[in-house]
Amino acid sequence: MPLDRSLVSGLPAFAGLSGEDVDAVLSTARSSRFPKDSEVFSQDEEARQFFLLLSGHVRVVKATPEGEQVIARYINEGELFGIAVAMGRTAYPASAVAAVDCVVLSWPNSVWQDLQSRFPGFGANAYQTIGARLQDTQSRVVEMSTRQVEQRIAGAVMRLVQQSGRKTEEGVEIDFPITRQDIAEMTGSTLHTVSRLMSAWEDEGIVRSGRQKVTVTDPHALMLVAENRRKK
Amino acid sequence: MPLDRSLVSGLPAFAGLSGEDVDAVLSTARSSRFPKDSEVFSQDEEARQFFLLLSGHVRVVKATPEGEQVIARYINEGELFGIAVAMGRTAYPASAVAAVDCVVLSWPNSVWQDLQSRFPGFGANAYQTIGARLQDTQSRVVEMSTRQVEQRIAGAVMRLVQQSGRKTEEGVEIDFPITRQDIAEMTGSTLHTVSRLMSAWEDEGIVRSGRQKVTVTDPHALMLVAENRRKK
DNA sequence: AAGGCAGTTTGCGCAAGCGCAAACAAAGGG
DNA sequence: CCCTTTGTTTGCGCTTGCGCAAACTGCCTT
Numbered sequence A, B: 001m002p003l004d005r006s007l008v009s010g011l012p013a014f015a016g017l018s019g020e021d022v023d024a025v026l027s028t029a030r031s032s033r034f035p036k037d038s039e040v041f042s043q044d045e046e047a048r049q050f051f052l053l054l055s056g057h058v059r060v061v062k063a064t065p066e067g068e069q070v071i072a073r074y075i076n077e078g079e080l081f082g083i084a085v086a087m088g089r090t091a092y093p094a095s096a097v098a099a100v101d102c103v104v105l106s107w108p109n110s111v112w113q114d115l116q117s118r119f120p121g122f123g124a125n126a127y128q129t130i131g132a133r134l135q136d137t138q139s140r141v142v143e144m145s146t147r148q149v150e151q152r153i154a155g156a157v158m159r160l161v162q163q164s165g166r167k168t169e170e171g172v173e174i175d176f177p178i179t180r181q182d183i184a185e186m187t188g189s190t191l192h193t194v195s196r197l198m199s200a201w202e203d204e205g206i207v208r209s210g211r212q213k214v215t216v217t218d219p220h221a222l223m224l225v226a227e228n229r230r231k232k
Numbered sequence C: 001a002a003g004g005c006a007g008t009t010t011g012c013g014c015a016a017g018c019g020c021a022a023a024c025a026a027a028g029g030g
Numbered sequence D: 001c002c003c004t005t006t007g008t009t010t011g012c013g014c015t016t017g018c019g020c021a022a023a024c025t026g027c028c029t030t
Helices: A019-027 A109-118 A120-146 A149-164 A180-187 A191-203 A219-226 B019-027 B109-118 B120-146 B149-164 B180-187 B191-203 B219-226
Strands: A030-034 A039-041 A049-055 A058-063 A069-075 A095-098 A102-108 A165-167 A172-174 A207-210 A213-216 B030-034 B039-041 B049-055 B058-063 B069-075 B095-098 B102-108 B165-167 B172-174 B207-210 B213-216
Touching: A039 A049, A049 A109, A058 B120, A069 A120, A069 A149, A069 A180, A069 B120, A102 A109, A109 A120, A120 A149, A120 B058, A120 B069, A120 B120, A149 A165, A149 A172, A149 A180, A149 A191, A149 A213, A149 A219, A180 A191, A191 A207, B039 B049, B049 B109, B069 B120, B069 B149, B069 B180, B102 B109, B109 B120, B120 B149, B149 B165, B149 B172, B149 B180, B149 B191, B149 B213, B149 B219, B180 B191, B191 B207
Parallel strands: none
Antiparallel strands: A030 A102, A039 A095, A049 A102, A058 A069, A058 A095, A165 A172, A172 A213, A207 A213, B030 B102, B039 B095, B049 B102, B058 B069, B058 B095, B165 B172, B172 B213, B207 B213
């Protein structure tokens, strides 16, 4: 049964394609569900497919030989991921894990060349995604080189809230489960330090947080923390 | 006067192109010299061209609003750089400075689309370059998150030596001038810490170093330091 | 040859943030 | 409903590596 084009209409990855083109691209895709905590693909495994997240949130994780983990990024709805093929890579450089139940479109790598040449807009969009990620990652290096832990953690929480925030009565909440450990692995810190800082912020009325849950009640104040301009 | 194809023969960016194709690509390029410490392009400036380094070494630097600097990477001979256009960016995200006297080919961005579609191999190679840089940068994030300063600095020096090493009687020397400050800006550290560690390594007979010069005399030992497996 | 500049070395003190350990709390399964 | 599991909080001590300051050393300019 063919996938309906309404699934992806309005997604940047399909911007500029006609309805027929969208159908053509979708005709080579298949859709699948990934329950929370299941792996979409695994680090170092041979890349056979590329993906588009239809709904949910995916965590991209790099593991070191020593067994430590670093969270490379979270994928949001509508984003391409696992596009190793577009970069000429034969293996996935990281693992992708569903942070919540997810619905994912996938294409076999074999169709990439064809899609890319028949629908230049689709290819260009993928390259733009990669370019944006390179920039993000470079900025993260700059941040890790120049800012201290509290500013980095505040910055990471701010970004999560901006990209995946959900309004509640109390403020803006990160709309997937996230642990102190996760935040530590995003910022090059430890769960202890994250916990301490978040407790401090809670005392100051900047955030409210619970088990696997973070709500920012005063985004402006958190921004000041991230920029190291908090009024002492 | 047209550029000779021998300038670029054997470069990965031109792999798989026929002699005539190479000439066609070169016909839209121009070559220029950049003396040491001159800027090829500047952060946030509108991207009008993309570049290929024919000879020399280029330092790519990101500056923070606070005026701190981070060295994003060094470009080696034969590499493309400043290819913002391939990522759909309109401004350069960093500055590029000649680390020594350099010779550079440049193309106006306007020819990118055309080159890319007429010579898919050229485009694919650019995308592969970007992919490789994304991976490098991700690895750097992992390194900064999980290793301590001594290991990071050892790793950075090892990489410099592997990519831009020149054999001498004493060992392998980084073949462009580099300061302690530069190494600090590559590793998220300070020139003081770099200096201290390099002095210690010199006492152990692992490196020899002087003003803007680093020679690794015992690469194996330095590798052990980078991996935190030095025999105490 | 003298002087100045840019890069380097080193000492000393301190603070950020980590590691370890222990207690606590919330969810979920049998 | 109890018990286990998983996540969180917090105290305490300590190490890493930074900040500041001062001295030193080539090298380049005049």
